[in-house]
Amino acid sequence: MPGSILLNDRLLRSWLRCKRRAWLDRHGDPALRQWTAHRELQLDEQRRSFATLFPERPGRGEAAALAGAPAVVGLRLKGDGVEAHPPLLQRVDGRSRWGDHSYRPVMFRPGRRTTREHRVVLALWGQLLAQEQQTSVRSGLVLSGSGRGLQQETLALGGSLPRQLDEALQRLAADLGQSTPPPLVADRKKCVLCSWRAACDQVATAEGHLSEVSGIGAKRRDMLLELGIDRLSALAAADPELLAGGLLTYGEQHAEVAPDLVTQAQVQDRGEPLRRDPAAALPELETAPGVLIYDIESDPDARDDFLHGFVRLPRNGDGRWPDGLQAAQAPYHPMLALWEHGEERLWQRLQRFLAAYPDWPVLHYGETELLALVKLAQRQGARERDIQALRDRMLDVHQRLRRHWWMPTNSYGLKAVAGWLGFSWRQKGVDGARALLWWRRWRLGGTGPQGRGSRQNLRRIFRYNHDDALATWAVAQWLHQQDQA
Ligand code: SF4
CATH class of the missing domain: 3.30.420.10 (Ribonuclease H-like superfamily/Ribonuclease H)
Incomplete structure (x- = not known):
C-alpha cells in the first residue's frame, strides 16, 4: 500500500483527472491556485440532488450511524495510509457493527456519464466504509440531476474495481513522491475546470506546448509527436506538404488541415495577426x-x-x-x-x-x-x-x-x-x-x-x-x- 504520503479521496480524484493536478494539490504553491466557480456550482448541484433523495436533514457522524439514520454525513473514514470523507452515506440492509443495518456511499455525478473517476473513488469509499462498519459494501449509489430530474444508478463495487483502486493508489503515491510535477495533461480541455490553470498556462506558453496551438487537441498532439514535432516552434517551421503526407496515415481530414496548423503556429510564433481572406470582414x-x-x-x-x-x-x-x-x-x-x-x-x-x-x-x-x-x-x-x-x-x-x-x-x-x-x-x-x-x-x-x-x-x-x-x-x-x- 501507499508509502509515507497520506493519500485521500480528493487527491485520488485529482489524479484520475490529471496526474499533474494531484501533484500540484499536494506540493504546489497555494498562491498560484485560483478559485474557480465550477466547484461551488457542483457543490450547489450536489446539495440539491442529495436533498431530493433525502428531504429530511441527514444525521451526522458516528452517533447517527449507530442510531441507524437513513442518511449520514460527516463520517471520516481511515485506512492504511489513506483516508476519505464521503459526502453522504445511505442506510441499506445488512448487519454491521452499528446494528441491524449498514451503509453504502452516495456520489453526485455532475456530467452525463459515470466514468472511471467516479467508479474508482466510489470504490475507495466502499473499501474504507467496509472496514469502518465491519461488513462488506457491495454497491455505491451514483446520483445525477435533482428534483423530478433525479437519476439513480447503483454501481457494483466488485469485479476488477478493487484491483483498479489498488493500482491507482500505488501509482498516485509514486507520482506524489516525485520531486518534479508530471507533464501537462494531454487533453487540455480538462484544464478549463482546474484551479491550477493559470499556472499551467504559463508553463505551456513557455514550453511552446503543442496544445497551445489553436486547433490542436489531445489526439492531434499525439500524431504530431509521433511525427517528431514536439513543440509550437517545430510546427511553425514544418513544411506543410511534408506534414500533410505524414498526417495522411491518420486519415484525410488530418492531412487536409496540415497547412492551417502550420500557419496558425507561425502566426502564434510571430505574435502578429495575418489576413486570411482579402475581402472586407464586416x-x-x-x-x-x-x-x-x-x-x-x-x-x-x-x-x-x-x-x-x-x-x-x-x-x-x-x-x-x-x-x-x-x-x-x-x-x-x-x-x-x-x-x-x-x-x-x-x-x-x-x-x-x-x-x-x-x-x-x-x-x-x-x-x-x-x-x-x-x-x-x-x-x-x-x-x-x-x-x-x-x-x-x-x-x-x-x-x-x-x-x-x-x-x-x-x-x-x-x-x-x-x-x-x-x-x-x-x-x-x-x-x-x-x-x-x-x-x-x-x-x-x-x-x-x-x-x-x-x-x-x-x-x-x-x-x-x-x-x-x-x-x-x-x-x-x-x-x-x-x-x-
Ligand atoms: S491546469 Fe490542466 S495540466 Fe494543469 S493541473 Fe490542471 S488539469 Fe492538469
Whole structure:
C-alpha cells in the first residue's frame, strides 16, 4: 500500500483527472491556485440532488450511524495510509457493527456519464466504509440531476474495481513522491475546470506546448509527436506538404488541415495577426446607422437563457464608429428572462426592442445568440419570413474573424481574442461559470428583507454581460479598422 504520503479521496480524484493536478494539490504553491466557480456550482448541484433523495436533514457522524439514520454525513473514514470523507452515506440492509443495518456511499455525478473517476473513488469509499462498519459494501449509489430530474444508478463495487483502486493508489503515491510535477495533461480541455490553470498556462506558453496551438487537441498532439514535432516552434517551421503526407496515415481530414496548423503556429510564433481572406470582414459596418451588440447568459443544465443583454451603439455624428471609451458610455439594456413571466413576454420585449432599430445589424460572438433567438421565435410561432429576416440581421463576429484572420492567440474565444486586443473586463477572473453561480444564488436567495437574494449578485451579472458585449465590440471595431486600412 501507499508509502509515507497520506493519500485521500480528493487527491485520488485529482489524479484520475490529471496526474499533474494531484501533484500540484499536494506540493504546489497555494498562491498560484485560483478559485474557480465550477466547484461551488457542483457543490450547489450536489446539495440539491442529495436533498431530493433525502428531504429530511441527514444525521451526522458516528452517533447517527449507530442510531441507524437513513442518511449520514460527516463520517471520516481511515485506512492504511489513506483516508476519505464521503459526502453522504445511505442506510441499506445488512448487519454491521452499528446494528441491524449498514451503509453504502452516495456520489453526485455532475456530467452525463459515470466514468472511471467516479467508479474508482466510489470504490475507495466502499473499501474504507467496509472496514469502518465491519461488513462488506457491495454497491455505491451514483446520483445525477435533482428534483423530478433525479437519476439513480447503483454501481457494483466488485469485479476488477478493487484491483483498479489498488493500482491507482500505488501509482498516485509514486507520482506524489516525485520531486518534479508530471507533464501537462494531454487533453487540455480538462484544464478549463482546474484551479491550477493559470499556472499551467504559463508553463505551456513557455514550453511552446503543442496544445497551445489553436486547433490542436489531445489526439492531434499525439500524431504530431509521433511525427517528431514536439513543440509550437517545430510546427511553425514544418513544411506543410511534408506534414500533410505524414498526417495522411491518420486519415484525410488530418492531412487536409496540415497547412492551417502550420500557419496558425507561425502566426502564434510571430505574435502578429495575418489576413486570411482579402475581402472586407464586416462590410455591413460601412453603411449601418448603428449596431446592437447582443450577449446571452445561460444556465446550460436548466436550458435557461436567463439574460439577454444589448448595447445600443449608434454611429457618431461625424460618421465614425465609437471607440472603446465611447462604447462603454453607450446605453446597456439587460432583459431578464424570468420563467414566472413567461416566454411570450420576453419575446414581445425582444421584438419591440429589435423593431425600434430596424436597419441596425445585431452583433454577437459565437452562434449561441442566433440559435437561441431563432428557437425562441419558432416556439413563439413567428412566421418563417420574420425568422429569416432575423437571421439576416444577426452578424457573428467570431465567425467573421475566423473566416478573415489568423490570430496569434491560443484560442479564438472572446476572452482570448479581445484580451489580446487590449480589452479588459472590469471584474477580474470572471467567467460564465461565475456568472451562473451569481445567477443561481440570486434566484435561490430566499425571501428575506433583501428580496431575491443579493442585488449585488444581479449587478455583477449585468456588469459581466455588459463587458462581454463591449468585448465583442472591441473585436468588431478592430476588424472594421483592418477593413478600412
Ligand atoms: S491546469 Fe490542466 S495540466 Fe494543469 S493541473 Fe490542471 S488539469 Fe492538469
